[in-house]
Amino acid sequence: MELMTHSSTFLLPNPPADDGPALTYALVILNRRLPRFTPLLWKHAQLRMCADGGANRLYDELPQLFPEEEALAIRKRYKPDLIKGDMDSIREEVLQFYKNAGTEVVDASEDQDTTDLHKCVAYVKDLPKLKNQNLCILAAGALGGRFDHEVGNINVLCRFPSMRIILLSDNCLIQLLPCSHRHEMRILSDYEGPHCGLVPIGEPSKSTTTTGLQWNLTNAEMRFGGLISTSNIVKGEIVTVQSDTDLLWTISIKKAW
Numbered sequence: 001m002e003l004m005t006h007s008s009t010f011l012l013p014n015p016p017a018d019d020g021p022a023l024t025y026a027l028v029i030l031n032r033r034l035p036r037f038t039p040l041l042w043k044h045a046q047l048r049m050c051a052d053g054g055a056n057r058l059y060d061e062l063p064q065l066f067p068e069e070e071a072l073a074i075r076k077r078y079k080p081d082l083i084k085g086d087m088d089s090i091r092e093e094v095l096q097f098y099k100n101a102g103t104e105v106v107d108a109s110e111d112q113d114t115t116d117l118h119k120c121v122a123y124v125k126d127l128p129k130l131k132n133q134n135l136c137i138l139a140a141g142a143l144g145g146r147f148d149h150e151v152g153n154i155n156v157l158c159r160f161p162s163m164r165i166i167l168l169s170d171n172c173l174i175q176l177l178p179c180s181h182r183h184e185m186r187i188l189s190d191y192e193g194p195h196c197g198l199v200p201i202g203e204p205s206k207s208t209t210t211t212g213l214q215w216n217l218t219n220a221e222m223r224f225g226g227l228i229s230t231s232n233i234v235k236g237e238i239v240t241v242q243s244d245t246d247l248l249w250t251i252s253i254k255k256a257w
């Protein structure tokens, strides 16, 4: 079985060239308080998008991260490439501001069955210019607040299992570990951990094996209603995971670095 490696180098101001696969990042800003490291994610991303009301967050909250500078200057510097969604949350002044600045706007209000994050992921997936890239989507503001939205965001991971998508908040990240691969997480312990979790999603796991955790699993069963691995602790720099089902991997993000 092929190995997939993971490293949260998007949290580093200057990521080393040799740590993990070369990835092309696309940033999706959601309608939830922006993580404090959003400017760093922005810098790493080649494509920057707002999911509907996420544009309000960019407009309102990004200037607050640069209190010394003029809000207008920050808004002009952090102009998204695209705003997509059903457009029921973006404010008119925000829409007009970014339209005038040249942002592409895709109104998908006819689709009331998929979330705005889903719509953004579908857009990136089909972009010809990113076709042969090793793409990783960073979804900022995906956790905390409304539980229906959080679950909807997790469901997007499950609807696009072959894509690398990372849900981010100030406090933690979540990603899918597809069972088609075995996984190696290179832990950046100055930036993330030690708290972590492994949770079967969609169906119970009959056999999961890990290394590098305080409470490792060895051909262990996991299911909701039985054992799932929460409040686990990362030990050391590498965690490995192999499972017969897709799992969610979550790890805490440190408060300050």
Ligand SMILES: Nc1ncnc2c1ncn2[C@@H]1O[C@H](COP(=O)(O)OP(=O)(O)OP(=O)(O)O)[C@@H](O)[C@H]1O
Residues within 6 Å of the ligand: 029, 030, 031, 032, 051, 052, 053, 054, 085, 086, 088, 089, 090, 115, 116, 117, 118, 141, 142, 143, 144, 145, 146, 149, 150, 152, 153
């Ligand atoms: N509280 C939240 N927690 C996590 N993710 C959120 C939250 N609020 C919004 N999002 C994410 O941001 C995206 C855009 O949010 P927005 O508020 O524009 O969506 P919406 O479809 O208008 O929501 P609503 O259900 O309120 O109509 C959502 O698709 C979701 O992925």
Ligand SMILES: Cc1ncc(C[n+]2csc(CCO)c2C)c(N)n1
Residues within 6 Å of the ligand: 086, 111, 112, 113, 114, 115, 116
């Ligand atoms: C069974 C079912 N439940 C909820 C919705 C509502 N919904 C789900 S995604 C979405 C778009 C949000 O931007 C909306 C309104 C639905 N369509 N079908």
